[in-house]
Amino acid sequence: MSDKTAPVLAIQDLTVGYQTRNGIIEAVRDVSLEIRKGQTYGLVGESGSGKSTLALAVMRYLSANGEVRKGSITFNDRDLLDMSTNELRQVWGKEISLVPQDPFSSLNPSIKIGEQLAEALRQHTNLNAGEAATQSVDLLKDVRIADPENVADKYPHQISGGMQQRVMIAMALSTEPNLLVLDEPTTALDVTTEAAVLDLFRELVYERQTSALYVTHNLGVVAGISDRVAVLYASELVEDAPTKDLFAQPLHPYTRGLLDSVPRLGQRKDERPLQGIPGSIPGLQQLPTGCVYADRCPLAIDICFDERPPLDTPVEGRRVRCHRWPEILSGEIDARRADVEAIAVEDYSSQPLLDLDDVEVHYPVGQSLVDTVRREEPQVVKAVDGVDLTVGTRRTLGIVGESGSGKTSLARAIIGLVARTGGEIELLDMALPPELNTRGKDVLRHLQIVFQNPDEALNPYMTVGEILRRPFVNLLDESRQAADEKVAELLQAVRLPAEYTERRPPQLSGGEKQRVAIARAFAANPDLMLADEPVSALDVSVQASVLNLLNELQIENASTTLFISHDIGVVAYLSDEIAVMYLGNLMEVTDADQLFDVPYHPYTEALLSAVPAPDPSVKKERIRLEGDIPSAIDVPTGCPFHTRCPRFLGDVCVDEKPPWQTAPNGKRIYCHIPVEELMDIQKPVVKFEE
Ligand code: SF4
Ligand code: SF4
Incomplete structure (x- = not known):
């Protein structure tokens, strides 16, 4: 698509403010961009970047306290900001349409x-x-x-x-609109559904030559669907470029930091560690006078703190707001952090720490009065349906699966938050009773959990000091004075300032709260740490440092981690071994460095094909699953994956449970297709550029 055609949407020098009790805050400052016919423009940024406000301003959907303070928005040569509500009604839905997140x-x-x-x-x-x-x-x-x-x-x-x-x-x-505005439209979807929706979006937008503004925090999604990408940070557009160029050579240090905060597919912790970005986004009430990124930027020099950088055009088609882009472009300086070291991985797999034998979590669904009167059998949810698994000492086992796979129920059964209904669990050769309240202190101190949402895990009325003191006093019978000394050490270990002992959770950022939750979990020096989606609620720049922290503490404490996530890239980065779950059953267990190699379980094959790769140069086989994951009340007979399996064999998959097979590379696969045949018919799903 030539950039010489007239833009469908032109945003010029736009500033959007919100009236608050503390005065006006500017959520979008001096942003300009143009979207041409048939072009998909990705808008990426973390929370507080201003990306959603920009999308709302384009839709003229700003809340009552929001206003455009400066600039213009032109749609097909008409001034959108000048339109009356009646005129807008003609445009909304007909010429510009919104696809929301929910x-x-x-x-x-x-x-x-x-x-x-x-x-x-x-x-x-x-x-x-x-x-x-x-x-x-x-x-x-x-x-x-x-x-x-x-x-x-x-x-x-x-x-x-x-x-x-x-x-x-x-x-x-x-109504065949000219412009689609999409606000995180796939964020709430599972990865296989997301892939199907994105395929559809690509096809339809291409067929109809619709222009699109695609707002997302997900670099993988933006790499896969957009022609151009604009990066927003603290209300400003800091970089804007064709997608391939931006991923190949980011010119703004923040873009570099973002890209280095998410694992590329196949990136492993012992080869290339995630960099992360220290600190957090500045408050919009008090934006710095110089560069908005200066206090987090590894390349900041004096001028960066004094003068706001202009939005320059270093090469045709690219823009960047940084004083030092000429040195970055020429390769003289590099915003990659040099202080993050690769994580040393040792092989401790021969000593088992956790052993699961045929673990089941089944629970009945509430019956209606009519069902009870009719004496109907209660329906049973089979959240976990017979899992056998062994985890070695000091290893990280990642469990991946979509919603409804049973991964969280399995973690909760191990920790005792839900009582298993069948099978045995042994930790350090101790049999764990199903219910938490029947486990003694000596058992409790051996296993701890970090949840997805620290807000739910931390008592908002207690200070950080009180929260961290409890495990020392309650589980280790330490004196208060000894506990206080250890709290100070813990805060240092999770890199929070000592004065945070007096703060309460509502006074902390999301990343800081998760650090407190991690510190509390490691306080009693557990042998097994369960981490249930511990970074899913965090911005990507914070995710990386929390993942690295989990790893460091695991090594220091010589503990074992069970890491649960829907994000395959993150699991593959962090884990030594990976278990793939579907409908309460394990489908495949593999060493993490073999994950991308054939053979695959057909479900793993489809999952890997669906993962959005934060790298436009990665090529993937396109394997899409039909339909949705069935209900755990009605698990299909035989192989639980048979209703969606692209390699379905026939009656044998419907009637008989598959056997576990071991491939030459050590992968264990639960499927009726012999592994030799899988190796013949499957190709590597992900092709990495040499
Ligand atoms: S202007 Fe300075 S502080 Fe801002 S991104 Fe560039 S080098 Fe970093
Ligand atoms: S057993 Fe059959 S349905 Fe299940 S994964 Fe293998 S081929 Fe597919």
Whole structure:
């Protein structure tokens, strides 16, 4: 697409402010960008960067306390900011459409899908009711919904999140708009559903030459779908470039920091450690006078603290807001941090620490009165359905799987937060009773957990000092004075200032809270640490330092980690071994450095193919799963994956449980297809550039 065509959307020098009790804060400052016909423009940034405010300003959806303070937004040569509400109604939905993050809150829960689509069509076209109904079904077909007539007749709550998002895309495209604004549209979806929605988005936008502003925090998504990327930081556009160029040679130190904070597919902790970015984004109330990134930038020099850098054009088609871009471009200086070392990995696998034998977590679903009167058998959710697993001393075992895979239930059964209903768990040759309240202190101190959301794990009324003192006093019977000394050491270990002992959780940032939660978990020097999505709620620049911290503490404490995540890139980076779960069952267990090598379990093959790679040069085989993960109440017979398996063999997969097989490279795979045959028919899913 030539950049010489007239822009569909032109944002010029835009500043957006919010009126707050403390005065006006500017959430977007002096931002300019242009989107051409058929172009997808990715807008990336962490929380507080201003990316969502920019999207809302384009939609003219700013909240009552928000206002455009300066600049212009032109859409197809018309001034959007000058339009009356009536004029905007003609534009919304017809010429500019929004696809939000949460489709459910945008669909009317009391109107059937087909009627909602028909209503949107009739608002903007001359179709009569019958024609609109027919076209609604066609639109559902266009977004690859199987059985569209049936879906048109359903209410939003009767279809899955992935299908709701397809309906939103169908609705957004129904009037063939010139511009789509997408605000994190796949963030709430599982990776296989996300991949299918992104495929669909790419195809439809390409076919119709629609322009798109795609807002996301996910560098993998942006690498896969956008032609250009703009990076926002603390309300400013700091860099903007064609996607390939930005990933190949970022010119702004913040962009470099972001890229080095997420693991590339196949990146391992012992080869190339994640860099992370120390510190946090500045508060918008008090932006620095110089460069907004100066207090976190490894290349900051005096001028950076005194003068705000201009947005320069170092080469045609690229812009960057940094005083030192000429030196970065020429290679004289580099924003990569030199102080982060690769993590030494030793092989301790021969000594087992944790042993799971046929572990089950089944629980009945609440019965209605009618069911009870009819004496119906209660339905049973099989959250974990017979897992055998051994984890070696000082190893990190990663468990990956989508929602409903049972990975969190398995972790909770190990820690005792849910009582297992079958099987045995041994830790250090001690049998663990199912319920937490029957486990003695001597058992409790051996295993600890870090949760996804530190807000739920930390008591907001206690000081950090009190929170960290408790495990020493309660589990290790230390005196208060001895505990206080150890609290100071712990804070140092998680790199928080000593004065934080007096702060309470609401006074800390998300990353700081998670550091406190990690410090508390390591306080009693546990042998086994369960980390359940510990970085999912954090911005990527903070994620990297928390992951590295987990690793360092594990090595120092000589402990074992069970790391649970939906993010395969992160699991592959951190783990020594990986277990892939689906519907309460293990599908594959592999050494992490073999994860990307054939053979794969067919589910792992599809998962790897779906992962968004934060690197446009990575090529992947395209394997897509049909439908959604079935309910754990109704686990398919035979192989639990048979209803979606792209390599389905036939009756044997429906009728018989598959055998566990061991491949020559040591992978264990739960499938009826012999591993030799898998090795013949499968190709490496991910191709890394040499
Ligand atoms: S202007 Fe200075 S502080 Fe800002 S990004 Fe560039 S080198 Fe870093
Ligand atoms: S056993 Fe059958 S359904 Fe299951 S993964 Fe193997 S081929 Fe697919």
